[in-house]
Structure formats: structure tokens, C-alpha cells
Amino acid sequence: MGQFEVQIVNFARLVMLALVPYVLASQGTMLGGRTGLFNVAQEGIMLVGASVGFLGAYLYDSLFYGLLLAMLVGGLFGLALAYFTTTLKMNQFVIGLALFFFGVGLSTLFYKFVVGVTLQPPLIPTLQNVPIPGLSQIPVLGDIFFTQNWLVYFAVLLSLFLYYLLYQTSFGLELRAVGENPKAADSLGVNVSRMRYGTAIVGGMLMGLAGAYLPMVYTGTFTEGMVQGRGWIAIALTFFGGWSPHLIFLGSLFFAGVEVLALRVQIGGFGIPYQFLLTLPYIATIFVMMFAFRWVRAPAFLGQNYDREKRTLA
Amino acid sequence: MSEQAMKPGRRVKALAGRLIPYLLAVVASFVAAGIFIAAMGFDVPKAYATIFFTSFKSPNGFVQTLLKFVPLLLQALAFTVPLAAGKFNIGGEGQLIVGAIGATAVGILFAGLPPVLLLPMVILAGLLFGGLWAAIPAWLLYRFGINEILTTVLMNFISFSLIDYVATAVWRDPAAGHPTTIPIGAGGELPLLISRPPLHSGIILAVAIAAAVYVYTNRTAAGYELVATGANPRASMVYGINVRRMFLLSLILGGTLAGLSGAIEVAGVQHRLIEGLQSNYLPLGLIIGLISRGNSLAVPFVAFFIAVLEVGxxxxxxxxxxxxxxxxxxxxxxxxxxxLSDVVRSASLWDRRQ
Incomplete structure (x- = not known):
């Protein structure tokens, strides 16, 4: 392989690596949104996931426990969102923002209580690559797709599974119906609030996992605000992907690409101030949203609470 | 029955009915947090005494509280004004930063001007830049219908890079270790009310602005259109209010308020641009605005309470x-x-009706 090919393969490998938090967080957002529950606490849940994921891995010396703990806490956040909005019928955006604050505060609080203030932050080992036997031997493709950590495989399989679940099963049809017209779904015997609780909890778990991925793959430690807006970008991504698992996956590829590109150009120099390259993902998000609105159709009942005792919707 | 028509006794009762849920909420949160602090092995009474009384034990503590109160008040208003129209401005942080950049730029470029000219220019630059920064998400909402929560937040992240660029590449102060610009001209500094400990006159400006916002939203026809838009956009549209233009206007107005808080930080406190001068004012401003339920009369009081907690x-x-x-x-x-107290109250009202 020539120099150029090596560069391309490296780039593609990094894109696959950077893809994971976007896929997990935005598929989690999509799941809730498809039942009408609009979670805006991604950034906070991911921060808390990063914090407890790191701490779990650090204290128990096991990345697996860290990931499990991050999913548990993320699930609790999802449960809280579902309880306040579905059971108590409170405004989804307000509760989402409140949970975002909790996430931001708790992430640093947990870290300070467990680790304290140190000059040298403790490190955890990063996730190992798990080459898939056979497939990883394929030239080029094997390096890019089949020699990654297992969360990369999980993100891909999850997207495939969600596509199957939403569009090929009757359960998926019921789930989507709750987000489009909960009254109709309710009259057909679908339990609207149970559906919302379910997607909120699973969505929260995925966001927690997305957060825990960051210290386990990128830095090896937790730092304040380390999610750096990926949670908010995940919301944009979900819109961009039209609330469909397969398009969200493609959108994540695009955003991961922009992120890696900004990083590469920064290292390469090229005379552009690095501050401007850092803004690339955010500016790309805004531009994409400007064009996405033409084709995107969000779930009709997105962001609203369903009250079965009311005669009208909304 | 309107409030004016009530007898004094009933008015006191109505006010108490509004305040009691707040007090209960404060007590409940401190009890919940106290259990946590005690479980971590800390002295709870001592911790709470420190939190509540630091602001009132010394002149220094009180001035510190007032200095925190100014940006918190303006950040909260930057959130509640668009909220009155039903829009969420989560971009106060970026609007503060860009307002501060504008104020600093004017303060450095026209450093030689006398205070009569320079100070108003610095303050106006803050207002203008903050408003312009908010105008981008406002326009995206107006033109493309893009959710404003998302765009205002993304603009924050862009502003972080912008302030880093200005403080390290454009007007860098080589003597400072942390990214910082050279100071603005002396004419751009807000005069001090008290010199020791230093308290700048921006607090008068902030309180005046808060009063103006209250008058605007509660006592003028234009402000009423804003509030009506938030209360029921469809009815307002039928009535003939240009709802989308109200959204645009409210967000830009919020941006100017946040930009003003940036200008005051530069002209009153730092006298230069320092990376990180936005502190955690955005989340606190949001919390203040939401605790006040968007009521612009309640915002200053809640902002002061939060400032006391922060200093403590x-x-x-x-x-x-x-x-x-x-x-x-x-x-x-x-x-x-x-x-939650809202939920409890509406549930008990429901019971009474039954």
C-alpha cells in the first residue's frame, strides 16, 4: 500500500471509531422521539455516563462494570424523564433541561468525591480492538470494519436491529403509532405510557453508554465537560436522519467524518487557525439542519404529553 | 377578580399562597442535599451556615454577591424574555461571550477616547454583538423553522473558539499565562460605586434593565403581544399578531440582554477579555428563569438568592x-x-372541584 492508501485507511478507521457516541446517543433520542418523548438531556446524561463509566472502570478495574454502571445511571435518567412527563404531565423541554443540569453537576460531583482534586488524573486502560476471525484478514476492509473495539460492532448491529424492529415487526408499528397518534394507538390497545417509559429508559441507557465510550476510547480519564456538545449534535443528527435508524446511521458517519477531519487538519497545520477548525462540526450541524428541514418529517406527536382523559389531542 | 380589587387581607393570602410552595421547595432540596452531605461525612449545619451567611458576614462577601447577581440577573432575563413568547434561548453563554468580544474590541480599538464617548460605545457594542449572535438562530427559526434550543446551544460552542482566537491570536496579552487580551482603554471602564471592596455601577444598569423588561412585558401593548404569543400562538395568529416575527424579536432581545452582561463583565469587572469569563452563568440563568416561571418580577429576587448560594x-x-x-x-x-409544586397544586384543585 502506498502512503496515500494508508492515510485513507487510517481516516476510515478513525471515522468508525468516532461514529459510536453519535450513533448510540441519536438512536436513543430517536427511540424516545418515536413515542413522542423528546429528550433534550443528552449532553447531561452523556456527561454522567462518562463520569460513572470512568469511575466504575477505575474502582472495579473492569471496563465492563464501568459500561454497565453508565447504562444503569443513563436508564435512571430516562426513567425520571418518563415519570415527570408521562405520569406527571410536565413540560418535556423544561424537565429535559433540569435533567441536563443534574447530569452536568453530578458528573463533576461524583468525580470529585471519588478521585478528589489531583494533579495527575488517574487513567483507565482503553477498550481493546477485537479483530473478527476471518473477516479481519480481508485487505483494507478488514482493517477498517473488522478490527475495532466491540462497541463499534455493537453500534452497527444496534442500528440494523432498530431498523428491523421499527419497520418489520408489529411491535415497531405500535411504537411508531404512539408517536404519531397516541389516541388511535391507545384505542387499539397499545399501552401508551408503558411504551414511553420503555423507550425513555432504553434511550437513556444508550446515552449513558455513549458517554462512557469517551473516557474508555479517547482519553482514558474523565474531564469536566468532556462531551463537548456531542449530545446536542446528536439531537441535530436525529432530526437530520428523519427519526429513522438507517438514515441516522448515515448521518453519524457524516458527523464522525467532520470530527476526524477537523482533528486531522488541525494536526496537519495548513495555516488555518485551529480555533476555526474546532467549530467545523457545529457549523456543519447548522448547515445540515438548514437543508434537512426540506425532507424531514418528525413524529407528529413529538414533544407533547398524552392525556387519555382529554377529548382532544395536544 | 383582578388583584387590585382584592382586599388587603386577601392579597396577602394570595401572595403567601404563591410563596409557600417556593419555601417548601427550598427546604425540601436542602433537606435532600443535607442527607447526602451528612452521608459523605461532612458537618451539615456548618456547611449550611457557610452557604447562607457568607454573603452577609462581611462587606466583601456582600459585594461579591452583588457582582454575581448582575450577570445572573441579565442571563436569566435573556432566557425569560424569549420564554414569554414560548421560545427557549439556551444560547446566553455564547451571546455573553460575543457581547464581551464586541465590547473589548471597541474598548481596545478606540482606547484613546474619553469616558463620555467610550463607555457608551463599549456597552452598546456588547448589546449589538449579543443581539447579532442571537439573530443567527432567530433567523434560522424564522426562515427554516429550525428548533431554537439546538441552534442556540451550537452557537455557544462556536463562541468558545471565537473567544479563544481573540484572546490568543488577535489582542493577546503576552504577560498573561491564561488566554487574555490586553486591557481596554480606561475610558471604557464602568465607574465604581464603592472603591473598597470595588463595586462597579453596572448593577444600576442591570436593575434598570430588569425594571424596563418588567414594564415592557406587563404594561405595554407590544409586550402583551409577546406574552400572548407564548400563551397561545394560534389564537394570537388569528388575532393578527405576526407570531413568527415575535419569535424572531424575542430571541434577538434575549441576545442583547446576554450581550449586555458580557459588556458589563468586561467594562466593570475584568477590564479585558479573559477566556472563561462566562463562568457557569448560563445554567444558573436558566435555573433562575425556570424557578421564577418566567415572571420578570420574581427574577431579580431569585437571582439574588442564587447569587447568595453561589458565593456561599x-x-x-x-x-x-x-x-x-x-x-x-x-x-x-x-x-x-x-x-412539582405546580403538579401538586393542580391535582388538589382538581380534587376540590370534584
Whole structure:
């Protein structure tokens, strides 16, 4: 392989690596949104996931426990969102923002209580690559797709599974119906609030996992605000992907690409101030949203609470 | 029955009915946090005494509180004004930063001008730049219908890079270790009210602005259109209010308020641009705005309360090693309990009707 090919393969490998938090967080957002529950606490849940994921891995010396703990806490956040909005019928955006604050505060609080203030932050080992036997031997493709950590495989399989679940099963049809017209779904015997609780909890778990991925793959430690807006970008991504698992996956590829590109150009120099390259993902998000609105159709009942005792919707 | 028509006794009762849920919410959050602090092995009464009384024990503590109160008040208003129209401005942080950049730029470029000219220019630059920064998401909402929560937040992240660029590449102060610009001209500094400990006159400006916002939203026809838009956009549209233009206007107005807080930080406190001068004013401003339920009369009081907690919290971290984030959790809990009190009240109203 020539120099150029090596560069391309490296780039593609990094894109696959950077893809994971976007896929997990935005598929989690999509799941809730498809039942009408609009979670805006991604950034906070991911921060808390990063914090407890790191701490779990650090204290128990096991990345697996860290990931499990991050999913548990993320699930609790999802449960809280579902309880306040579905059971108590409170405004989804307000509760989402409140949970975002909790996430931001708790992430640093947990870290300070467990680790304290140190000059040298403790490190955890990063996730190992798990080459898939056979497939990883394929030239080029094997390096890019089949020699990654297992969360990369999980993100891909999850997207495939969600596509199957939403569009090929009757359960998926019921789930989507709750987000489009909960009254109709309710009259057909679908339990609207149970559906919302379910997607909120699973969505929260995925966001927690997305957060825990960051210290386990990128830095090896937790730092304040380390999610750096990926949670908010995940919301944009979900819109961009039209609330469909397969398009969200493609959108994540695009955003991961922009992120890696900004990083590469920064290292390469090229005379552009690095501050401007850092803004690339955010500016790309805004531009994409400007064009996405033409084709995107969000779930009709997105962001609203369903009250079965009311005669009208909304 | 309108409030004016009530007898004094009933008015007191009505006010108490509004305040009691707040007090209960505050007590409940401190009890919840106290259990946590005690479980971590800290002295709870001492911690709470530090939180509540640091602001009132010394002139220094009180001035510190007022200096925190100014940006918190303006940040909260930057959130509540668009909220009155039903829009969420989560971009106060970026609008503060860009407002501060504008103020600094004018303060440095026209450093030689006398205070009569330079000070108003610095303040106006803050207003203008903050408003322009908010105009981008406002326009995206107006033209393309893009959710404003998302775009205002993304603009924050862009502003972080912008301030880093200005403070390290454009007007860098080579003597400072942290990214900082050279100072603005002396004419751009806000005059001091008290020199020791220093308290700048921006507080008068902030309080005047808060009063103006109250008058605008509660006593003028234009402000009423804004509030009506938030209360029922469809009915307002039928009535002939240009709802989308109200959204645009409210967000830009919010941006100018946040930009003003940036200009005051530069002209009153730092006298230069320092990376990180936005502190955690955005989340606190949001919490203040939500606790006040968007009521612009309540905002200054809640902002002062939060300023007291914040000053107390940093004293608590210094003397007792309890992380400041503990108080952030308390504030988020207060918000949650205040919101919950609405649910409880509407449920009990429902019971009475039955």
C-alpha cells in the first residue's frame, strides 16, 4: 500500500471509531422521539455516563462494570424523564433541561468525591480492538470494519436491529403509532405510557453508554465537560436522519467524518487557525439542519404529553 | 377578580399562597442535599451556615454577591424574555461571550477616547454583538423553522473558539499565562460605586434593565403581544399578531440582554477579555428563569438568592472541601421541587372541584 492508501485507511478507521457516541446517543433520542418523548438531556446524561463509566472502570478495574454502571445511571435518567412527563404531565423541554443540569453537576460531583482534586488524573486502560476471525484478514476492509473495539460492532448491529424492529415487526408499528397518534394507538390497545417509559429508559441507557465510550476510547480519564456538545449534535443528527435508524446511521458517519477531519487538519497545520477548525462540526450541524428541514418529517406527536382523559389531542 | 380589587387581607393570602410552595421547595432540596452531605461525612449545619451567611458576614462577601447577581440577573432575563413568547434561548453563554468580544474590541480599538464617548460605545457594542449572535438562530427559526434550543446551544460552542482566537491570536496579552487580551482603554471602564471592596455601577444598569423588561412585558401593548404569543400562538395568529416575527424579536432581545452582561463583565469587572469569563452563568440563568416561571418580577429576587448560594458555595469549598457542584445540585433540586409544586397544586384543585 502506498502512503496515500494508508492515510485513507487510517481516516476510515478513525471515522468508525468516532461514529459510536453519535450513533448510540441519536438512536436513543430517536427511540424516545418515536413515542413522542423528546429528550433534550443528552449532553447531561452523556456527561454522567462518562463520569460513572470512568469511575466504575477505575474502582472495579473492569471496563465492563464501568459500561454497565453508565447504562444503569443513563436508564435512571430516562426513567425520571418518563415519570415527570408521562405520569406527571410536565413540560418535556423544561424537565429535559433540569435533567441536563443534574447530569452536568453530578458528573463533576461524583468525580470529585471519588478521585478528589489531583494533579495527575488517574487513567483507565482503553477498550481493546477485537479483530473478527476471518473477516479481519480481508485487505483494507478488514482493517477498517473488522478490527475495532466491540462497541463499534455493537453500534452497527444496534442500528440494523432498530431498523428491523421499527419497520418489520408489529411491535415497531405500535411504537411508531404512539408517536404519531397516541389516541388511535391507545384505542387499539397499545399501552401508551408503558411504551414511553420503555423507550425513555432504553434511550437513556444508550446515552449513558455513549458517554462512557469517551473516557474508555479517547482519553482514558474523565474531564469536566468532556462531551463537548456531542449530545446536542446528536439531537441535530436525529432530526437530520428523519427519526429513522438507517438514515441516522448515515448521518453519524457524516458527523464522525467532520470530527476526524477537523482533528486531522488541525494536526496537519495548513495555516488555518485551529480555533476555526474546532467549530467545523457545529457549523456543519447548522448547515445540515438548514437543508434537512426540506425532507424531514418528525413524529407528529413529538414533544407533547398524552392525556387519555382529554377529548382532544395536544 | 383582578388583584387590585382584592382586599388587603386577601392579597396577602394570595401572595403567601404563591410563596409557600417556593419555601417548601427550598427546604425540601436542602433537606435532600443535607442527607447526602451528612452521608459523605461532612458537618451539615456548618456547611449550611457557610452557604447562607457568607454573603452577609462581611462587606466583601456582600459585594461579591452583588457582582454575581448582575450577570445572573441579565442571563436569566435573556432566557425569560424569549420564554414569554414560548421560545427557549439556551444560547446566553455564547451571546455573553460575543457581547464581551464586541465590547473589548471597541474598548481596545478606540482606547484613546474619553469616558463620555467610550463607555457608551463599549456597552452598546456588547448589546449589538449579543443581539447579532442571537439573530443567527432567530433567523434560522424564522426562515427554516429550525428548533431554537439546538441552534442556540451550537452557537455557544462556536463562541468558545471565537473567544479563544481573540484572546490568543488577535489582542493577546503576552504577560498573561491564561488566554487574555490586553486591557481596554480606561475610558471604557464602568465607574465604581464603592472603591473598597470595588463595586462597579453596572448593577444600576442591570436593575434598570430588569425594571424596563418588567414594564415592557406587563404594561405595554407590544409586550402583551409577546406574552400572548407564548400563551397561545394560534389564537394570537388569528388575532393578527405576526407570531413568527415575535419569535424572531424575542430571541434577538434575549441576545442583547446576554450581550449586555458580557459588556458589563468586561467594562466593570475584568477590564479585558479573559477566556472563561462566562463562568457557569448560563445554567444558573436558566435555573433562575425556570424557578421564577418566567415572571420578570420574581427574577431579580431569585437571582439574588442564587447569587447568595453561589458565593456561599465557593466559601464552603475553600473552608470545608465540599465541592461547589453540591450547591448546583441543590439549585437543580429547588427547580424540580418548584415544578412539582405546580403538579401538586393542580391535582388538589382538581380534587376540590370534584
Amino acid at each position: 458555595a465557593s466559601a464552603m469549598q475553600r473552608t470545608m472541601m465540599i465541592p461547589v457542584e453540591m450547591v448546583f445540585i441543590v439549585e437543580a433540586l429547588v427547580l424540580l421541587f418548584v415544578l
